[in-house]
Amino acid sequence: MTVIYERVALIGLGLIAGSMALAMRRGGLAGEIVGTARSAETRTIAQEIGLCDRIVETAAEAVEGADLVVLCVPVGAMGAVTGQIAPHLARGATVTDVGSVKKDVIATVGPLLPDHVAFVPGHPLAGTEHSGPRSGFAELFENRYLILTPPEGTDKEATLKLRALWEAFGALVEEMDADHHDLVLAVTSHAPHLIAYTMVGVADDLRRVTDSEVIRYSAAGFRDFTRIAASDPTMWRDVFLSNKEATLEILGRFTEELFALQRAIRQGDGDHLFDYFTRTRAIRRGIIEAGQDTDAPDFGRGARRKGEAAE
Ligand code: NAP
Numbered sequence: 001m002t003v004i005y006e007r008v009a010l011i012g013l014g015l016i017a018g019s020m021a022l023a024m025r026r027g028g029l030a031g032e033i034v035g036t037a038r039s040a041e042t043r044t045i046a047q048e049i050g051l052c053d054r055i056v057e058t059a060a061e062a063v064e065g066a067d068l069v070v071l072c073v074p075v076g077a078m079g080a081v082t083g084q085i086a087p088h089l090a091r092g093a094t095v096t097d098v099g100s101v102k103k104d105v106i107a108t109v110g111p112l113l114p115d116h117v118a119f120v121p122g123h124p125l126a127g128t129e130h131s132g133p134r135s136g137f138a139e140l141f142e143n144r145y146l147i148l149t150p151p152e153g154t155d156k157e158a159t160l161k162l163r164a165l166w167e168a169f170g171a172l173v174e175e176m177d178a179d180h181h182d183l184v185l186a187v188t189s190h191a192p193h194l195i196a197y198t199m200v201g202v203a204d205d206l207r208r209v210t211d212s213e214v215i216r217y218s219a220a221g222f223r224d225f226t227r228i229a230a231s232d233p234t235m236w237r238d239v240f241l242s243n244k245e246a247t248l249e250i251l252g253r254f255t256e257e258l259f260a261l262q263r264a265i266r267q268g269d270g271d272h273l274f275d276y277f278t279r280t281r282a283i284r285r286g287i288i289e290a291g292q293d294t295d296a297p298d299f300g301r302g303a304r305r306k307g308e309a310a311e
Contacts, residue, residue: 004165006031009066011059011081013037013046015127016098017072018136021051023169026138036062037133038073045133060088068162071097071109076238079108091116094158098124100185100235102149102178104242110151118158121149123181124171125189131232142170143291149178186246190239191254194247196228197236 008030010017017035024030035052036059037043047055056062063069063085073081078099089095095117099105102121113119126144128135146166150159163173176184203222207214218226240247264272288295 002027002029002168003031004029004161004168005066005068007066008033008068008070009059009062010035010052010070010072011062011085012072012077013042013051013055013133014072014131015135015140016124017070018046018051018133019126019138019140020070020072020098020136020169022136022138023141024165027168029165029168030068034062034066042133049134051133051136059084063088063090063093065090067093068165069093069095071095071099074232074235074238075099075101075105075242076234078105079112082109082112086112086114089114089117093117094120094155094162096120096122096162098122100189100239101243102147102181106149106151106178118155119151120154120159120162121151121178122162122166123147123149123185124166126171127231129227129230129232131235139170141166144171146171146173147181148173148175149181150175151178182243182246183249186243186250190243190247191250193228193231193236194240194251195254196225199225200229 008024010021010033013021013035014037021033021035024033032054033052034054034056035043035046036056037046043055043057046052059081067090069085069089071078071081078097082095095109095113096119097105097109099121100123102123106119106121109121110119124141124144124146126140126146128140146169148159148163159175166173199222203214214222261273261276263269264276287293
């Protein structure tokens with residue numbers, strides 16, 4: 001048990017903050033964990049389940065004397081929260097965030113912070129479709145990637161120390177340019193979420209025609225989409241609004257490919273379909289070989305692991 005930070009302030013107490021608090025506790029990585037959330041309800045739940053050592057009412061209060069401050073609110077709320085904490089940040093503190101989009105967060109949060117703190121943006125590629133103070137678990141980040149996107153000139157020591165914290169959670173830490181991060185995530189997470197939302201929306205429209213058949217006979221493909229499309233609406237609204245450029249770029253390419261597949265189906269071009277599906281199957285194999293999923297058969301009967309990535 002090695003204390004990495006003396007006092008950690010968690011701003012927002014949902015899935016990610018809750019999981020960080022539990023992982024810090026498990027590893028004895030923080031001297032004290034102070035938490036705060038916007039609503040009294042969340043603060044009360046966090047207090048009841050003993051998520052942090054101390055729960056306080058305001059973000060300004062939470063950051064007092066903290067050597068690490070973690071912004072765990074939706075991307076669209078990062079600016080307002082930073083405005084509230086900026087005058088209260090301790091000299092030498094590190095401020096980080098866990099937002100799913102990096103370029104926009106850096107542009108919003110960076111200029112609001114005083115010079116006497118280090119800002120090291122981060123993003124854990126781990127999540128579930130659940131949210132709120134009860135949804136966290138200490139193992140969430142194990143064997144999952146954590147991407148740091150420190151802008152040029154960021155204090156190296158601060159970055160190394162934050163890296164050590166995430167590594168102690170069991171995460172695989174990588175550093176990346178924020179633009180690159182946003183493009184990669186648009187491909188691997190943001191566009192797939194939008195597609196899942198769309199597919200479930202289409203099925204919902206159909207349901208009105210076919211009554212409850214969509215639910216009753218829902219097969220694995222559709223069930224997987226419904227899990228993804230159950231993700232938090234506020235978080236995902238903010239992701240699309242703040243990663244607009246990269247998401248639109250990927251969706252443009254997606255639409256072109258979709259039209260090509262549509263044409264192949266119409267023209268009965270089986271070779272095109274077969275070759276395409278052979279190529280995509282290899283990607284799945286690559287993910288399994290990289291240890292980011294298993295090939296255990298799962299027929300939707302509850303065999304899914306708790307930490308299944310929604311991100
Ligand atoms: P969550 O479980 O929904 O919790 C969000 C927290 O933010 C709650 O405590 C909420 O307060 C607070 N909040 C919401 N709107 C706010 C506002 N306008 N002002 C101040 N506080 C506000 O969310 P989460 O899944 O932990 O996500 C937190 C961050 O992590 C997001 O930036 C998200 O992009 C990122 N992230 C999420 C995942 C994932 O899969 N979920 C993965 C990686 C990164 P109340 O409870 O009081 O409403």
